[in-house]
Structure formats: C-alpha cells, structure tokens
Amino acid sequence: MILRRKAKEISLGVLVITVLWQLFSMILNKNILPSPVEVIPLFFKLMAGELSLHFLASGARVLASIVLSVLFAVPLGLMLGQSQKLNRLVAPMIAVLYPIPKIVFLPIVYVLMGISDFSKIFLISLILFFQILVVVRDEAMNLPEELLISAKSLGAGRMALYFFIYGPASIPGILTSIRISISTAIAVLFLAEQSLTEFGLGYFIIVKSYQVLRYKEMYGGILAISLLGAFFYLLIGLLEKRLNRHRIEERK
Amino acid sequence: MVEIENLNFHYSEKTPLFNNFCWNMEKGESWSVLGSSGSGKTTLLHLLAGLKKAHKGTISINDEPLKRPRPETGLILQNHGLLPWTTVEKNIELGFKFRRFYGPDGTHCPGGFISDKKKEKQQVLLWLEKMGLEDLGKRYPHELSGGQQQRTAIARTLILKPDLLLMDEPFSSLDSPTRSSLQKLVSGLEKDSLYSRILVTHSIEEALIMSSRILILRDRGREPLIMENTKFSGSLEFDKKLYDQILTVLGDDFET
Secondary structure, X not given: OHHHHHHHHHHHHHHHHHHHHHHHHHHHOOXXXXXXXXXXXXXXXXXXXXXXXXXXXXXXXXXXHHHHHHHHHHHHHHHHHHOHHHHHHHHHHHHHHOOOOHHHHHHHHHHHHOOOHHHHHHHHHHHHHHHHHHHHHHHHHOOOHHHHHHHHHOOXXXXXXXXXXXXXXXXXXXXXXXXXXXXXXXXXXXXXXXOOOOOOHHHHHHHHHHHHOOHHHHHHHHHHXXXXXXXXXXXXXXXXXXXXXXXXXXXX | OEEEEEEEEEEEOOEEEEEEEEEEEOOOOEEEEEEOOOOOHHHXXXXXXXXXXXXXXXXXXXXXXXXXXXXXXXXXXXXXXXXXXXXXXXXXXXXXXXXXXXXXXXXXXXXXXXXXXXXXXXXXXXXXXXXOOOOOOOOOHHHOOHHHHHHHHHHXXXXXXXXXXXXXXXXXXXXXXXXXXXXXXXXXXXXXXXXXXXXXXXXXXXXXXXXXXXXXXXXXXXXXXXXXXOOOOOOOOOOHHHXXXXXXXXXXXXXX
C-alpha cells in the first residue's frame, strides 16, 4: 500500500520536473540546458555502455563506505554509550570534529593514504561515521534501565546484551543517519572523483563531459548520480520501514 | 533457600540503607517486602537478583554465595521491560535465546540445560495460552494493554522455570480490576510450580493477599520487622487486623 502510494508520488514528481526542465530549456535555448527529449534517450544509450561502469564504480564506493563506517562506528558508539567515563573523554573531540565538513580533509587523506580508491572511500566514510557514532551512542545511553535489568535477569551477559538489546535498539537510528547523510556523502564523492581516478560519476560528469563541453553527456551523468542517490535513499527508507514497524505505529 | 548475613549497603556513606542486615527464607515460602519509599525495598531485590553488590556481608542462595545474576532466579519489574521492537511471542522466547547463545555454562544458563528449539516454541504457545494471550502472540508490546504487557513479562520469566521469583511492584501500575486478576493468576500459577517468591510492594493489602510472611523495612535506621500472615489463603481476602497493625508500624510517612 505505502509502496504503491510512494511509487505514484515519485512518478508524479519525475514527470513534473521533466516538464519544467523541458520548458526552461525551451525558454533559455542554450547548449548548457539541453532538452530532456535529447538527454533521456542519450542517458539510456550511455548506460548501456560506458556510463554504467562509472555508475557502478561510484555505487561500489558508496556501499563500501557505508560498510566501513558501520563497522567502526557501531562498536565504538556502543562502548561510549555504556561508559560514562569514556564518553566524557571522547565527547568533546566528537563535538569538535562532527561539524567540520569532511571534504576539507581531502588533500590530507590523499597524502596520507595515497591516491587510491580506499582514500576516497575513507573520506566519505568519515561523514557517515560521525553521524552513526553519535546516534548509536545516544541510543545506547538512553535505553530504558528496566530493559537492561530484565534482560540480565533472563541470563544476558555483556555479549548477549550487545547482540539482542543494544544492537537491535540502534538499527533504526543507524539507518536514519545513513539515509540523511547519504546525499552529503555522494556530494563529497562527486568532488573526490573529479581527480585522480578514471572511474566514477564525478570523473564522467566533470572530466569527460563538462571540461570538453559535452553538455548532453554531462546531463546523462547528472541523471545517473541522481539515480544513485535516490536508489540508496529509497532502499534505506524501505529497510527502515520494515525494521521500524513498532515505532511507525507508535507515532500514529 | 536465601540467606542474608550481615549485609551492608549504602548509596552514600552518611545514610546506610542496610546495616548488618540478616534475613532467611526457606524454600517454597512466599514473602512480601513492605516499606516506605527510600527504605531499600527495591535495592534489596536488586541485591538478591545479583544486579548490585553488597558492600559487606554475604547473600547466599541455595548455599552458594551470590556473585552475579543467577540463571535460576526470575525477576519481574513494575515496568515490564519488554523489547519494543519485537513481538509478544519473541519476547517470551527471549530467555531461551540467551540460553541458546551461551549454552549450559552455569552462569548465564543453568548447567545441564539442553536446548530444543521445537519444544521451546511449544512452551511459548503454552504460556501464551496460560496467560490468556493466545491471540496476541504476533502483536508488538505497545499494542497491548498494561495488564497484557505485564502478563507477557510474567510468561517470559516463568517459562524459564525459576526456583526463586523476585517481583518489584509488578502490579502497581495497573488499574484495580486488572491488578486483582493478575494477583489471582500469579497465586494460581504457583499451585503447579515450585518456586519461592519475594514480592516488593507498597500496598499492605497486596502483601497480605500474596504472601504468608512479610518483611517490613523501616527508614531512619530502625530495625526491620517480620510479620506472620497466618490467615494467608491465596484468595483475595485479607486479615484486616494485621493490616491495621502493619499500618501502625510503618508510621505516618507511609502512603498506602
């Protein structure tokens, strides 16, 4: 039901934007804004070939950085959430590092980690890392006492508390923080891919299209990167809905 | 069953909650603990559950000194503590999940426990039925009434067949008809199970309905008292005379 309504909503949005795009391109009548009638067929043609490789390269980097950030942020967040002492020590550092736009670390990451895929993945992981870290920590800190006490009385030790209580309790928060920071992550990826790589949508849009004035191809690339963002956003949104049933119903 | 010897416990040095406190409980007995707020009722229960450590003295259960929560002790709280993200059925199964996770290690799961997933699932269904929750197994805790949530919590604890059941104000957040029906239910369940029970409550009436012996904790360092509830019958009738006597002992600052 919700899915069908959502699909309808999205199709309508796409339609309206395409119509507006067409209108503006007719009014402006310049190369920098080609009409969707030209771009959309070209997009499919490009996706059948070269563009799909760039799409996959960017997608893989995003996916890898989600995995990497979850892998590090979740255990650390759980630790901080359980130890007030440790949190008091680390919280000020988080408070300072959290608001820094992580893209400024780009040159440092390149110098320290080399010009590799990993350095790009690491950079976008940083964005997700802090979001997830803070959410998991707060989630663990605010778990109701009686939940923990009763689990302990049923036999749970530290490990079981992680797996059965803290873990599931923080999953909705993890998903939400990934979803809300995914577009920032892709923006940073877009910038990072503009140099020192030969694959990725950032490279395709800027180096292979924009810098050689191939505007129609550039729009094909923009469509692809939009699709990538929308894909992750919707996928995570769906997961949230599935795993979050009790919360959604509570809100009603 | 339970032996407390020279227990000392305090939250701040100035106001000790327990000062060389001694208390014994025989197997199969049902006790209530009464006392004004701040007298240490819940603390005592948490100490017995192994969730807090005594500063001095020992607590032994079945002649074993208590160091951590025992897998054979069940605990039921005022606020059920059900996992909000999973169903009633899965909540009731939670203790079995912990036992499967650790295996019969003797500290988290009783030694000699052999897991049989199929039988455990059947047990869950049986308990749903016993507690009158048979149609609610697939629901989430927040979709249940307070009484149903507490029934779920009771099922989740009793399904593990504890030999000692600790209850901390288990019925106090329920409305009075629900409370009576749950008091009856718990008393009824005890006829076919063999656990000793300690119930912490602020209701004298509940203490008289639910237990044969009553421990009264008093504040300002006054000695605790033990009252025998000779007219305890397991029904909802209670001894009015004893009620007044306890009320006098507890004094003015006790709210019923």
